[in-house]
Amino acid sequence: MFYKYTFFPLLVSLFFFGCSASNQNALGNKSTQKSSYVSQSGYYYALVEKNNNIWKVLDIQVTPIQMRQKTNQEILKINESYTQVEPNFDINKSNIYECNGKKGAREYTACSSNLTDTLSAKNISELVTSSKKEKYVDEDLIKEVIKQTNLFYAIENKKFALEHEECDRLFLSAKTADEFDAFIEKYASYKYASTLIPIAERNRDNLKMQEQRRREEEQKYAKVYEQKVLKSEKQLERENEALADIEEKAIRNFQNTIANFRKTLKKGVETNCGPILDIKNSSIKVYFPVKNVGNEHWIDTNKIFPKTHGCRFVNGNYVAPATF
Numbered sequence: 001m002f003y004k005y006t007f008f009p010l011l012v013s014l015f016f017f018g019c020s021a022s023n024q025n026a027l028g029n030k031s032t033q034k035s036s037y038v039s040q041s042g043y044y045y046a047l048v049e050k051n052n053n054i055w056k057v058l059d060i061q062v063t064p065i066q067m068r069q070k071t072n073q074e075i076l077k078i079n080e081s082y083t084q085v086e087p088n089f090d091i092n093k094s095n096i097y098e099c100n101g102k103k104g105a106r107e108y109t110a111c112s113s114n115l116t117d118t119l120s121a122k123n124i125s126e127l128v129t130s131s132k133k134e135k136y137v138d139e140d141l142i143k144e145v146i147k148q149t150n151l152f153y154a155i156e157n158k159k160f161a162l163e164h165e166e167c168d169r170l171f172l173s174a175k176t177a178d179e180f181d182a183f184i185e186k187y188a189s190y191k192y193a194s195t196l197i198p199i200a201e202r203n204r205d206n207l208k209m210q211e212q213r214r215r216e217e218e219q220k221y222a223k224v225y226e227q228k229v230l231k232s233e234k235q236l237e238r239e240n241e242a243l244a245d246i247e248e249k250a251i252r253n254f255q256n257t258i259a260n261f262r263k264t265l266k267k268g269v270e271t272n273c274g275p276i277l278d279i280k281n282s283s284i285k286v287y288f289p290v291k292n293v294g295n296e297h298w299i300d301t302n303k304i305f306p307k308t309h310g311c312r313f314v315n316g317n318y319v320a321p322a323t324f
Contacts, residue, residue, distance in 0.1 A: 035160045038080060041062060042080050044158070045078075046060050046154070046155070047061075047068065047074075048075075048151075049070065049074075050114065055144070056149060057151065060154060071112070071114075076088060076145070078152075082152050088108070097111060097116070098134055099111035110137065115138060115145070116136060116137050118133055118134070118135055160192075167190065170182075170187075171183055171196050174200065174203070176207060180203050180204035183200050258306075265301060270306075271284075272309040272311045273286045273288040273304070275287055282300060282301050284301055285297070286299060288311055293316045297318060305321055
């Protein structure tokens with residue numbers, strides 16, 4: 001018996017999901033404003049679930065949803081302009097995926113997704129003998145999800161919620177007048193912030209007044225400190241002048257005492273180097289034992305001092321006491 005091998009054409013579109021006009025109309029099915037919120041990643045991630053042939057949105061995030069909990073759930077990745085909607089698993093350019101075994105419910109791949117379909121076998125032999133299955137992402141199935149869930153409308157609502165959250169967060173985190181100014185500038189025309197703007201303005205104005213008072217206080221204290229420093233400097237200057245006067249007076253008194261002492265020199269007067277034995281012209285002889293030198297020494301009268309000053313000889317030579 002002869003078997004006729006019938007070849008089935010491979011009818012797979014490699015075009016990957018630019019949202020058609022019908023997709024864009026999904027956003028217009030319900031009247032809504034378009035949010036100005038923009039995801040930092042440039043994408044939104046939607047977790048959808050199918051029950052009784054009806055798709056519904058379970059969650060929308062701005063960060064990737066890593067896994068699903070059930071096999072009837074799908075994770076979609078949508079770009080900011082809604083021109084790209086695709087399952088959130090590794091996509092290849094050929095849109096053909098080899099599936100050799102059963103994948104777990106949480107391991108989200110082309111082989112476990114309900115948004116893929118099985119490629120037709122090329123011939124009867126391959127259909128009978130091959131255990132390998134090839135799948136592709138079906139654009140029509142994704143369009144059906146978008147249509148039933150009104151996905152873009154749901155994302156816009158989520159964006160409004162995210163925008164509200166960001167508005168609240170920026171308001172609550174504002175601590176300075178500049179931060180409140182930035183909040184007011186950003187949300188002045190934002191209806192949701194209509195009750196927050198007056199509060200932000202009051203907080204900003206209060207902070208500015210506090211800052212102004214703080215600057216005035218700082219200037220006041222700086223002036224007082226400057227006056228204290230100036231006063232201290234003048235006081236110190238006066239004290240230094242007084243000390244200088246005292247020192248100068250002490251020097252004069254010392255010099256006068258020494259001068260008067262030298263004017264009254266005579267035999268028998270006690271000096272810093274003992275009693276005077278003799279006087280000749282401008283020199284006097286004193287008695288002061290010095291080892292290895294002698295007991296009597298001639299000293300210039302201009303170098304002699306009262307007995308309260310010390311007497312010192314170095315290498316047989318008299319060294320006068322230090323003076324001012």
